Amino acid sequence: MSSNLLDIVANVMEVQVSQIDDESGPETIENWDSFRGLILFEELESKFNVKFTLN
Amino acid sequence: MQSQVEPNLSYFIAKARSIDGRSFQKKIKVAILSSFTINGLEEALRVKCAESDITCATYLYGYGQYNQDILDQSSKLYEFSPDITFMIIDTRSVLSTLFYTPYTIPANDRRTYIDKRVADFVNLVKTFKNRTGSKLVLTNCSIPTYSPYGICEVRTEYGLKEMVYDFNARLSDAFRSDPQVFLFDFNSFVAKYGEINVLDYRQFLVGDIKVSLSYIPHLAEELMGYVKANLGVNRKCIVLDLDNTLWGGIIGEDGFDRIDLSLKPPGMAFMEFQRVLLALYQRGVILAINSRNNEDEALRAIRDHPFMVLREEHFATMKINWSDKISNMKEIAQELNIGLDSIVYFDDDPINRELMSKAIPQIKTIDLPDDPSLYASTLMQINDFNTLVMTNEDRKRGEMYREEHKRTELKRSSSNLEDFLKQLEIRVTMKKANNFTIPRIAQLTLKTNQFNLTTRRYQEEDVETLAQDHTKLIGCAQTQDKFGDNGITGVYIVNKNHEDKEWFIDTFLLSCRVMGRGIEDAMMGYILSKAKEEGVIKVKAEFIPTKKNKPCEQLLPNFGFKKEGEQWVYTYKVPIKQTNHVELNED
Numbered sequence: 001m002s003s004n005l006l007d008i009v010a011n012v013m014e015v016q017v018s019q020i021d022d023e024s025g026p027e028t029i030e031n032w033d034s035f036r037g038l039i040l041f042e043e044l045e046s047k048f049n050v051k052f053t054l055n
Numbered sequence: 056m057q058s059q060v061e062p063n064l065s066y067f068i069a070k071a072r073s074i075d076g077r078s079f080q081k082k083i084k085v086a087i088l089s090s091f092t093i094n095g096l097e098e099a100l101r102v103k104c105a106e107s108d109i110t111c112a113t114y115l116y117g118y119g120q121y122n123q124d125i126l127d128q129s130s131k132l133y134e135f136s137p138d139i140t141f142m143i144i145d146t147r148s149v150l151s152t153l154f155y156t157p158y159t160i161p162a163n164d165r166r167t168y169i170d171k172r173v174a175d176f177v178n179l180v181k182t183f184k185n186r187t188g189s190k191l192v193l194t195n196c197s198i199p200t201y202s203p204y205g206i207c208e209v210r211t212e213y214g215l216k217e218m219v220y221d222f223n224a225r226l227s228d229a230f231r232s233d234p235q236v237f238l239f240d241f242n243s244f245v246a247k248y249g250e251i252n253v254l255d256y257r258q259f260l261v262g263d264i265k266v267s268l269s270y271i272p273h274l275a276e277e278l279m280g281y282v283k284a285n286l287g288v289n290r291k292c293i294v295l296d297l298d299n300t301l302w303g304g305i306i307g308e309d310g311f312d313r314i315d316l317s318l319k320p321p322g323m324a325f326m327e328f329q330r331v332l333l334a335l336y337q338r339g340v341i342l343a344i345n346s347r348n349n350e351d352e353a354l355r356a357i358r359d360h361p362f363m364v365l366r367e368e369h370f371a372t373m374k375i376n377w378s379d380k381i382s383n384m385k386e387i388a389q390e391l392n393i394g395l396d397s398i399v400y401f402d403d404d405p406i407n408r409e410l411m412s413k414a415i416p417q418i419k420t421i422d423l424p425d426d427p428s429l430y431a432s433t434l435m436q437i438n439d440f441n442t443l444v445m446t447n448e449d450r451k452r453g454e455m456y457r458e459e460h461k462r463t464e465l466k467r468s469s470s471n472l473e474d475f476l477k478q479l480e481i482r483v484t485m486k487k488a489n490n491f492t493i494p495r496i497a498q499l500t501l502k503t504n505q506f507n508l509t510t511r512r513y514q515e516e517d518v519e520t521l522a523q524d525h526t527k528l529i530g531c532a533q534t535q536d537k538f539g540d541n542g543i544t545g546v547y548i549v550n551k552n553h554e555d556k557e558w559f560i561d562t563f564l565l566s567c568r569v570m571g572r573g574i575e576d577a578m579m580g581y582i583l584s585k586a587k588e589e590g591v592i593k594v595k596a597e598f599i600p601t602k603k604n605k606p607c608e609q610l611l612p613n614f615g616f617k618k619e620g621e622q623w624v625y626t627y628k629v630p631i632k633q634t635n636h637v638e639l640n641e642d
Contacts, residue, residue, distance in 0.1 A: 011065065011069065012065055012068075034261070034262060035094045035262070038261065038262060038264070038268060039064060039065050042063060042064065042065070042268045042269060043063060043065050046063060046269070052257070053257075054257050054261065
């Protein structure tokens with residue numbers, strides 16, 4: 001993952017960048033609840049100009 | 056319309072953590088009830104409050120739980136005792152399955168359904184009002200844009216859309232003159248940003264979110280209108296530059312015939328901007344000019360240009376000269392007797408804006424876009440002119456400032472202050488608190504900062520309660536002079552203690568517009584005489600100093616009140632100060 005992406009994830013989940021890796025997700029990060037998950041989607045969509053689907 | 060730039064919701068979530076614990080003088084408690092998930096709104100409101108120097112405590116209740124929260128007397132809602140409660144409802148939750156399949160039942164049944172839903176909400180609000188003094192801001196519903204009947208929808212009797220129109224209209228009617236309940240036009244909010252943007256189906260399906268996360272900050276911004284108005288934090292005056300702001304081009308270089316101001320572009324953008332300004336003037340926003348120009352050239356354009364919408368009469372004051380804009384601005388505030396923090400400033404020149412925001416940060420300096428086509432919409436995004444009620448004084452404010460200008464002229468031509476006051480022919484009419492005066496009394500207690508002995512704030516409902524209380528005396532002063540009617544400008548509230556033959560002045564205030572003309576003295580004299588008539592031997596008062604109320608510091612000592620501890624006491628040992636140039640009546 002690029003450092004920019006790591007920064008965004010760390011910022012939204014309120015954890016250190018060093019705690020994030022390719023395996024990070026709701027199972028590994030305590031703060032990663034469904035609301036923060038949606039905020040992360042929104043951040044990524046606006047920063048990288050992409051659209052996610054629900055699948 | 057150009058939409059305001061708002062940071063992403065993640066900005067507010069992160070920022071909310073960093074401001075927690077910061078404390079400002081102005082405080083508010085906000086409760087949020089909703090029919091769907093609205094996480095993030097709390098944080099956005101708290102951050103926006105902090106940006107306006109307000110400490111905001113929020114409480115978000117479980118979504119879809121608002122019925123229980125309101126009905127249960129011991130609910131967390133009442134325990135929190137909010138100042139404002141936002142209740143955000145959506146069309147799906149109001150219509151239930153009829154939202155999708157409205158035509159499973161005949162028109163009459165659809166009517167009955169809406170009747171019932173309106174009654175449900177009216178009753179719920181009634182219960183809410185019985186249990187708390189909190190203001191309630193209830194949303195209306197967004198009108199569905201889709202109908203299964205397609206183009207035949209409009210031919211259908213009491214169809215899907217009409218159901219929601221009717222529901223909204225009846226909620227408006229129910230609460231139109233309720234001082235505690237306000238209807239937030241959620242339908243307009245959705246229309247402004249577009250239903251296809253505000254409802255993100257993915258978020259709706261995953262989390263029952265009906266205002267997508269990207270639009271939560273915009274919703275918070277609109278709701279801030281109520282928060283600020285409730286605290287009396289609003290701006291009163293728009294100060295405008297001329298060249299490239301009210302018209303295109305430079306009057307001193309291009310000349311009267313060549314400036315851009317016409318019924319076609321590019322001049323039309325400036326007319327459009329002026330039209331929005333005129334409408335704000337008519338709701339009570341004061342307009343003023345601060346421009347570096349030759350006064351005669353600029354005035355000629357203002358007076359005679361065929362496409363000027365705003366004329367000399369609309370401006371409370373005009374500083375058109377070659378002095379620096381910052382000194383001009385300070386003079387404007389002084390002349391109009393308004394705080395610098397109640398000014399909004401429009402200037403096309405980024406350097407001027409930069410200088411102004413550095414020198415006087417309290418002024419809201421608008422980051423005007425380069426393209427004049429966007430001026431009008433930029434102005435329409437400003438959410439700082441709100442008041443919870445509109446009074447006659449608001450609507451006539453512009454006229455009053457024009458009269459004020461004439462007074463200033465008279466003052467200049469008078470040899471001394473006494474002479475000037477005599478010539479003004481001031482008449483003060485003392486009025487009781489009643490249905491006509493209560494909204495204005497509340498408004499004055501909420502807004503008056505300078506000539507206000509105690510700065511106690513009272514909402515309209517509070518004033519109503521006080522007016523019913525026989526141990527209180529509450530009234531107001533209407534002031535007129537030979538130039539016109541200033542409306543209700545003074546308020547007093549007295550606690551009567553008959554046993555000890557003592558009165559206590561809880562509130563005494565005067566609108567800054569009419570300060571320094573002896574009206575305050577006439578009012579105080581009236582209260583002291585009234586007390587004497589009722590056999591009172593001691594009148595107590597307080598002066599609670601704030602950053603702004605220095606102008607009334609001397610009122611009590613000037614009347615012979617003596618300081619005793621925290622209070623000031625008048626015992627009729629010195630005669631009541633007379634104010635001979637003011638004619639006093641009682642209504």
